[in-house]
Amino acid sequence: MTTTPTKEGSAAVQARRVLVLNSGSSSVKYQLLDMNDRSRLAIGLVERIGEETSRLLHTPLTGGGAETRERNGRIADHAAALKAAAEELAADGLGLDSPELAAIGHRVVHGGLRFTRPTVITDEVLTEIERLVPVAPLHNPANITGIRTAQALRPDLPQVAVFDTAFHTTMPEYAARYAIDVETADAHRIRRYGFHGTSHAYVSRKAAELLGRTPEEVNVIVLHLGNGASASAVAAGRCVETSMGLTPLEGLVMGTRSGDIDPAVTFHLKRVAGMSTDEIDVLLNKKSGLVGLCGDNDMREIRRRIDEGDERAALAFDIYVHRLKKYIGAYSAVLGRVDAVVFTAGVGENSAPVREAAIAGLEELGLVVDADLNAVRSGEPRLISPNYARVAVAVVPTDEELEIADQTFALVGRAESAGQEVPAGQVDN
Template sequence: MTATATRVLVLNSGSSSVKYQLLDMADGRRLAVGLVERIGEENSRLAHTPLATGGEKRETEGAIADHETALKTVAAELSADGLGLDSPQLAAIGHRVVHGGLRFTEPTVIDGAVLKEIERLVPVAPLHNPANITGIRTAQALRPDLPQVAVFDTAFHSTMPEYAARYAIDVETADAHRVRRYGFHGTSHAYVSRRTAALLGKDPSEVNVIVLHLGNGASASAVAGGRCVDTSMGLTPLEGLVMGTRSGDIDPAVTFHLKRVAGMSADEIDELLNKKSGLLGLCGDNDMREIRRRIDEGDERAALAFDIYIHRLKKYIGAYYAVLGRVDAVVFTAGVGENAAPVREAAVAGLEELGLAVDAGLNAVRSDEPRLISPEYARVAVAVVPTDEELEIAQQTYALVSA
């Protein structure tokens, strides 16, 4: 890496999409952002914004056959703005990888052995790791000379103690099949917990934080002194909070019941719990804005879905309060957490005895900046901190390759 190489391209490859950002780590500026979606379909779409040149967003539609074609298209868009992958200023490419198992607990330069281990973890992340691998292989082909770094969703949660990470099942069976709690959204929880400490004017080692990452996927974490000690997602992202389309916590015997009584296959139950449950299953909508609109119009089904969502959220706040013993802040982040004031208000309502309260005026303010929404008298801070997983990935990537 040359001394002038300060740029990092962050790639988040999904099953049918690629999100990307190009950042300059000399000052943290975003140079370009974009999204390729519906890969493999006739109506694939590319949206690209060249922030460095102040250019307008460019959108194109048309068939993009595969991830290789998608990344080549991205590379061409970047080149058109003078930000091509062949630039000597590009230091590395950072990849979001969902599952790192027990082996990968830090950002890791990708070589053949690392890629093989990521492939070995596909059975515990069948929806995510294959797409991540495709993105890595394609990027390697485009720039074989450039360091490629994997930043793992599970890494931040690897500090959980064994009593929090293990399920109470036969140890030999669990170990043989890697069945344990790994947690996800780790880059978000790491970034937000650190930014929350800064908002409080303290070092991360000095504060205990409950992070609520609430998007279509949702997870909670208990972070003590900068280290995760518990999180709501488990072996897969299905466990925990009520989500957009995922059920979250459920009696495992429900799966046996549905197989025996409804005759559903394992794949059908998997699809039910991951794609047809949560808010969508409860009321037919997984967009919190639409649910709130329906509630305002008196829709009882939407109201019940909202109440179930909030009830589960409160249970985790209380549980993690008990796990931490002392809480300095409860922080909301991600799409719902950052934008849905009624969710924040309802989640904290009734928890005054725990030192939690929300100021209605502060809660109603919309801002892209980290902010407190609790009144001055509250013993525990309640905050909204916008997440920035791409920046976190870029920072971890650049720190590794520039060390």
């Protein structure tokens, strides 16, 4: 089914709402935004889909209230989850049948090399997303399920895919290629794709605003530090390097992922420890990183343990920070000139000790953190470096949902407002 409707009457001109869906294997996160002022009208989460203990949390943000409603009980599948979310939205007068809804924007984790921008979803586009399942087996199937479910609910509405990988497709070949046999790599799509692209795009642009300059005028290192973590080097608004690779496993130390590791470790574990490929996969993705090093992947708990003298937690923290320093240094070399190093996501935005430790000792690179500014807690973009610092250090809260809504509306909203046909999705060559 192709969802490329044309404008039908005056209602289409007024359609300025975007529903953002992030479908996981057993969850659906959603936000409804009003693109007139880019405000949120409602947010929600359906989790543990398919289990007896399913739960829906819905928070309307209109009328001055923000009281969360909760539903408990089995929600069988994604179709039932989206139906339940639609019922909650309708109860607030924000139903999906509203003529004010312009489009549904979907987070799609892997777009390979062929999707370099937000794309209206057609049969061809959906087929290509399915073809990428082997390189994103944990994410793309859930994203596809969410797309098909939303298409069934509103077959007349543009459904837009916004890809985590798209921002990183500007990497030059010498940064994206692994040094393995070219024919083998091409046959199996083995290369560095990168992830968290919507966050890196949003944060690098906001960092430029914070500096009072345009994205084209600045070079920025973005450190997206959540349970998953990635770094990017952004030159003049374009990603030229990022830490995650074929999968989200490469790069920084993360909550449960190892990050960079000698590939021969996997051979060793198979030959010497007798571990299967699946067991090694689970080890590196779910039992490594901070949780593997000290048993905790919550930075707040790790810092509490450090304050109590826990040496294992202290070592985990030091390993985490050491990897951050390596990437800051490497990306400074890649960019040549750095205007800002920017921290974002849960750890990056909230852990002053991580920010302080990551920058400590990098004065020769022009990097300094002001202790008082670093200690301030705020939901606003802010500088934490002193005025004399050669390179700005900043904290910029990420907003991936707003980025998806912006990209979705930029694609479909302008065309509808102008009375034009919404552009059909296309697969880039």
